[in-house]
Amino acid sequence: MMLSLEEVKDFVHSHDPNNYLVIAGGVLAASALTFGLYKKITGKRTKKVIPKDVVIVHGCGRGPYCPSLSPFCLKVETYLRMNRIPYQSDKDLEMSSKGKIPWIEYNGKVVNDSSFILQYFNKKLSIDVDRVLTDKERAISRAFQKMIEENLLWCVALSRWVYGYTDSRWTGFGWFIPKVIGRTVAKNAWAAGIGRHTQSEVEHIFDDDMKALSDFLGSKDFMMGSEPTEIDCTAFGMLAQIVWHSPKQPCETWIKEKYPNLKEYCLRMKDLFWEDWDECITHGGTREATR
Numbered sequence: 001m002m003l004s005l006e007e008v009k010d011f012v013h014s015h016d017p018n019n020y021l022v023i024a025g026g027v028l029a030a031s032a033l034t035f036g037l038y039k040k041i042t043g044k045r046t047k048k049v050i051p052k053d054v055v056i057v058h059g060c061g062r063g064p065y066c067p068s069l070s071p072f073c074l075k076v077e078t079y080l081r082m083n084r085i086p087y088q089s090d091k092d093l094e095m096s097s098k099g100k101i102p103w104i105e106y107n108g109k110v111v112n113d114s115s116f117i118l119q120y121f122n123k124k125l126s127i128d129v130d131r132v133l134t135d136k137e138r139a140i141s142r143a144f145q146k147m148i149e150e151n152l153l154w155c156v157a158l159s160r161w162v163y164g165y166t167d168s169r170w171t172g173f174g175w176f177i178p179k180v181i182g183r184t185v186a187k188n189a190w191a192a193g194i195g196r197h198t199q200s201e202v203e204h205i206f207d208d209d210m211k212a213l214s215d216f217l218g219s220k221d222f223m224m225g226s227e228p229t230e231i232d233c234t235a236f237g238m239l240a241q242i243v244w245h246s247p248k249q250p251c252e253t254w255i256k257e258k259y260p261n262l263k264e265y266c267l268r269m270k271d272l273f274w275e276d277w278d279e280c281i282t283h284g285g286t287r288e289a290t291r
């Protein structure tokens with residue numbers, strides 16, 4: 001909607017206090033946008049003090065009911081906790097050079113992609129949470145992780161950002177950003193192929209993946225047995241999105257009613273690695289939390 005110059009003058013001179021609020025809000029929004037664009041264009045970053053031996057995880061801030069809206073960020077943080085590696089979660093939504101989150105900084109080194117991050121620390125700090133696994137079990141673990149990150153991911157993303165089960169303001173991103181994310185997800189899902197299926201076909205695939213995970217977990221405590229391994233970071237990262245971050249979506253009902261062992265599993269992982277969970281969620285507020 002465009003206003004004429006006369007209408008703008010009337011608006012400003014009407015001395016209605018609400019109008020001043022609208023103008024102040026507009027000026028603030030425009031300044032924030034200009035500053036954000038300036039930083040993006042010039043590539044300038046606010047100088048941050050990065051402590052030695054502390055990992056900085058760049059993600060999308062804290063989530064409303066689970067520590068991150070990103071399964072990949074939750075995976076990385078859970079891995080760092082599993083291995084007692086000190087880290088800080090950065091609140092700024094700053095994308096990696098590949099245009100994705102998460103990425104990390106550690107003693108001056110930058111690594112992006114959640115799997116590369118885990119591999120980096122495995123090598124750097126001589127960690128192997130999969131040491132208890134045979135080669136065959138490692139192969140199964142890898143296959144399931146690829147199903148979660150390359151297939152189930154799209155089902156979760158389409159359900160959350162595209163199918164419109166609920167007003168996406170619950171995400172803490174307002175109303176505009178979810179629309180932009182929805183367009184990107186739809187475009188990328190189409191390119192990946194899965195986005196060409198109908199919604200009910202995608203939901204059929206979604207349910208099949210969850211059933212496979214539920215059947216594989218069975219009555220075990222963790223995906224590969226009685227000890228948590230790397231796949232548990234990946235599986236928890238994604239399944240937690242279904243338990244806590246899929247309000248009013250069919251998958252939320254499935255995990256609670258059809259696949260309760262997956263829900264119990266998420267609660268087990270939460271209790272084991274996220275004792276400060278409540279401090280790491282915004283309880284439905286903005287994306288910032290105390291930790």
Ligand SMILES: N[C@@H](CCC(=O)N[C@@H](CS)C(=O)NCC(=O)O)C(=O)O
Binds near residue numbers: 070071115
């Ligand atoms: N393979 C990457 C995937 C990361 C990823 O897709 N992150 C999403 C957020 S959950 C993202 O940055 N999306 C932005 C985009 O695709 O433009 C990883 O494991 O880190």
